[in-house]
Amino acid sequence: MNENDFLIVDNKEIPIEGEQNLLELIRKAKIDLPTFCYHSELSVYGACRLCMVYVEGMGLVPACSTPPSPSMNVKTNTEDIRKMRKIIVELLLANHSQSCPTCQKSTTCQLQALARRLGITEIRFKNQSKNIPVDDSSPSIVRDPNKCVLCGDCVRICSEVQSVGAIDFAHRGANTMVIPSFGKDLDKVECVNCGQCARICPTGALTPKSEVDEVWKVIHDPNKMVVAQIAPAVRVALGEIFGMEPGVTTTGQTAAALRAIGFNRVFDTSFTADLTVIEESNEFIKRIQKNEFIPQFTSCCPAWVKFVEQYYPEFVHNLSSCRSPQQMFGALSKEILAAQTGKKREDIVVVSIMPCTAKKFEAKRPEFIHDGVRDVDHVITTQELGRMIEEAGLNFRELDPESFNLPFGFKTGAGVIFGNSGGVSEAVLRYVTEKLTGEKRESYEFTSTRGENGIREIKISLAGKEFSLATVSGLGNARQVLEKIKSGQAFYDFVEVMACPGGCVGGAGQPVFTNPVVRQKRTKGIYENDRMLELHKSQDNPYINELYTSFLGEVGGHKAHELLHTGYKSRKRIADEGMSLSSSDGEQTIEVNVCFGTGCFLKGAQKLLRDILVHIDTEQLGDKVSVSASFCFEMCEKGPVIRVGDKVIEGCTLEKAALAIEEERQKVLGDKTVNSMQ
Amino acid sequence: METLRKFEKVWEIIDQNGRDSSRLIPILQAVQAEYRYLPEEILTFIATSVGISPARVFGVATFYSLFTLKPKGKYHIRVCNGTACHVKRSMDLHNALQKKLNLRDEKDTTDDMLFTLETVNCLGACGLAPAMVVNEEVYGQLTPERANEIIDDIINAEAHNEQDTHRL
Numbered sequence: 001m002n003e004n005d006f007l008i009v010d011n012k013e014i015p016i017e018g019e020q021n022l023l024e025l026i027r028k029a030k031i032d033l034p035t036f037c038y039h040s041e042l043s044v045y046g047a048c049r050l051c052m053v054y055v056e057g058m059g060l061v062p063a064c065s066t067p068p069s070p071s072m073n074v075k076t077n078t079e080d081i082r083k084m085r086k087i088i089v090e091l092l093l094a095n096h097s098q099s100c101p102t103c104q105k106s107t108t109c110q111l112q113a114l115a116r117r118l119g120i121t122e123i124r125f126k127n128q129s130k131n132i133p134v135d136d137s138s139p140s141i142v143r144d145p146n147k148c149v150l151c152g153d154c155v156r157i158c159s160e161v162q163s164v165g166a167i168d169f170a171h172r173g174a175n176t177m178v179i180p181s182f183g184k185d186l187d188k189v190e191c192v193n194c195g196q197c198a199r200i201c202p203t204g205a206l207t208p209k210s211e212v213d214e215v216w217k218v219i220h221d222p223n224k225m226v227v228a229q230i231a232p233a234v235r236v237a238l239g240e241i242f243g244m245e246p247g248v249t250t251t252g253q254t255a256a257a258l259r260a261i262g263f264n265r266v267f268d269t270s271f272t273a274d275l276t277v278i279e280e281s282n283e284f285i286k287r288i289q290k291n292e293f294i295p296q297f298t299s300c301c302p303a304w305v306k307f308v309e310q311y312y313p314e315f316v317h318n319l320s321s322c323r324s325p326q327q328m329f330g331a332l333s334k335e336i337l338a339a340q341t342g343k344k345r346e347d348i349v350v351v352s353i354m355p356c357t358a359k360k361f362e363a364k365r366p367e368f369i370h371d372g373v374r375d376v377d378h379v380i381t382t383q384e385l386g387r388m389i390e391e392a393g394l395n396f397r398e399l400d401p402e403s404f405n406l407p408f409g410f411k412t413g414a415g416v417i418f419g420n421s422g423g424v425s426e427a428v429l430r431y432v433t434e435k436l437t438g439e440k441r442e443s444y445e446f447t448s449t450r451g452e453n454g455i456r457e458i459k460i461s462l463a464g465k466e467f468s469l470a471t472v473s474g475l476g477n478a479r480q481v482l483e484k485i486k487s488g489q490a491f492y493d494f495v496e497v498m499a500c501p502g503g504c505v506g507g508a509g510q511p512v513f514t515n516p517v518v519r520q521k522r523t524k525g526i527y528e529n530d531r532m533l534e535l536h537k538s539q540d541n542p543y544i545n546e547l548y549t550s551f552l553g554e555v556g557g558h559k560a561h562e563l564l565h566t567g568y569k570s571r572k573r574i575a576d577e578g579m580s581l582s583s584s585d586g587e588q589t590i591e592v593n594v595c596f597g598t599g600c601f602l603k604g605a606q607k608l609l610r611d612i613l614v615h616i617d618t619e620q621l622g623d624k625v626s627v628s629a630s631f632c633f634e635m636c637e638k639g640p641v642i643r644v645g646d647k648v649i650e651g652c653t654l655e656k657a658a659l660a661i662e663e664e665r666q667k668v669l670g671d672k673t674v675n676s677m678q
Numbered sequence: 679m680e681t682l683r684k685f686e687k688v689w690e691i692i693d694q695n696g697r698d699s700s701r702l703i704p705i706l707q708a709v710q711a712e713y714r715y716l717p718e719e720i721l722t723f724i725a726t727s728v729g730i731s732p733a734r735v736f737g738v739a740t741f742y743s744l745f746t747l748k749p750k751g752k753y754h755i756r757v758c759n760g761t762a763c764h765v766k767r768s769m770d771l772h773n774a775l776q777k778k779l780n781l782r783d784e785k786d787t788t789d790d791m792l793f794t795l796e797t798v799n800c801l802g803a804c805g806l807a808p809a810m811v812v813n814e815e816v817y818g819q820l821t822p823e824r825a826n827e828i829i830d831d832i833i834n835a836e837a838h839n840e841q842d843t844h845r846l
Contacts, residue, residue, distance in 0.1 A: 165731025170740045181732035
């Protein structure tokens, strides 16, 4: 296309500078054309029809899916177009559960905003809202189909950006819905709880699940000591709810607001991020020395952890065994505060304030619940804290700033940059360089870890050895990197992954945003925080060092392992029953489950299954054994895999299977004899 | 062993289609021909085999009315309710059959899995209005009485078959 090419938008000449579609060009002309389904980060869909414009010689066309060409004459505000836009919004509203005042998205809802902008004061169509049940099964996200406008933003972000595809369109015409597979609840499918769907949803159809009521309840309980921890990314976004610019740090006001609300202690998750750096770096150094489980993957992001557990079970041991800073904080603070104050563990309530919806899921993982008490009791998002501050009637902007409590409120810059993609890598580098070389370094910044790209590779030479790192954000990018590692096309020593594009600053719990510039400003804010702090390296945090000497003992030692580390195992994507192939009608049934995932199939699962069925037939075990096929145990590298009772047999053969069935049968018989003897 | 045979058939179908996600519809058609419906676990299985999410496969399977996720009866009755049949009172036929088979709009298959009753919009047999199709067999110029007789014949034939099997 020619350099001097231009077209005309509402009688004004606008140069064409490589824009892919009319919509971008019209926006460049400072006209905010409405749309629900167009996002620069997603594919063009053209479903909502709100961006229709009139092009001379072409008639009405959707701007989002029309490429610009020179000398087009575009009108965006003819009488027809204005009428049509109103009708579209009215029709959407007629299909909509019109519960605006009580909706989570109220004031940030794009449908609401558009109705106001277009001056819609009445809806001429009869309300067709169907009252479909709300799905609140997930710990992270609430799905209310009655508020869905079928723009498909959530479907595309889940499959295109995150490569998960937990929700999709189903059924047809007036019955079309966006739902998880087979209409199951969201907590029964492969959703990783990242919440990007809720971030991009223009209405209240997908929202982060609120825990505000539970938090108020513990705050009003005089027997509870309520402790807050604030994640790094929250401090540069909370102000947006109160009209401040993105990226403005509000640590002081946040601490003041939390105390005014009634929190007994206000701490910083960045403190345990510093602790994570120490533990994770030492784990990394050990792995490098032993040359095992390389690359090491970060494990701070619970959506990423679930992603690996579901799709890449062969890599679960590559995940750092370190708990996330949130979970380290929970375990550590309960232990220490209980000892200090003499309170019972269940009377110390840890509330985290996170930019994230997956953290809600993480806090409820069984590994982090001890004697029925969660290490982190409640997780509220930045949005939810904003609502609590509003409810308490606090004038956030005018609050006198306060500081965090010691010791868990003291952090270095390394702990703060965890809020960005690349932050963990940089923080680890700040530690590992000094540890490996044994020299103190004057500078602390590793700017090569920073940037906007979803996949960034860093090569660094330390103590005579070359290290290769990758920082990744967005799970679709993570999948690309994992596939490359698997096929041997890429080699890394350390891989940092954050599920949300840009890292935690772009999390789904943050104030609603659709423009990537907002996220960039928050990122800038985080690095400014780092620069403003006196200390930048986790190893320089005096309270961390004090914690090791007085409480934890050795780095990576026994106590540290008990409180700061965990383990992961493969996880089924979809809760389902296997395909039943032969079922016994006997009382004591031995369940045999044969994996039929791709890996196992290629390794001979089909023949094995046939052999097992023949074996059962010839041995006349038909009334004692049930056989079913499962679509995947997610242990593909060890196939064929079968499960007999609770026992998983890898690399299974008919002999191994027959032996296991026999053992199980003896066990059942043994149980029976014991029972009859009693 | 019958289940295993069908299951192996699914593998064959997926392989014949090159484990290619763009061949999803032919795969679903072939699998439905085998099972007479699309079982949920088979759909999940197909999804993982061709490398797309189960939610997308579910979306495709629910979009096209030729796919069904519920098991259908051995005899699939489709009463035509296109314009020509409708004016010839095809709904009377439908209602009569519903009553006879003890079915309702929300329950279209009999408990013994023998019959499924549905309406279709046009069979293209307007000259025979009102018409219905049982599996592949077309019946035209029907009355509710005649439709009931057809059902009775099938029920009788099935009962005989059963006796024969028992005698054997």
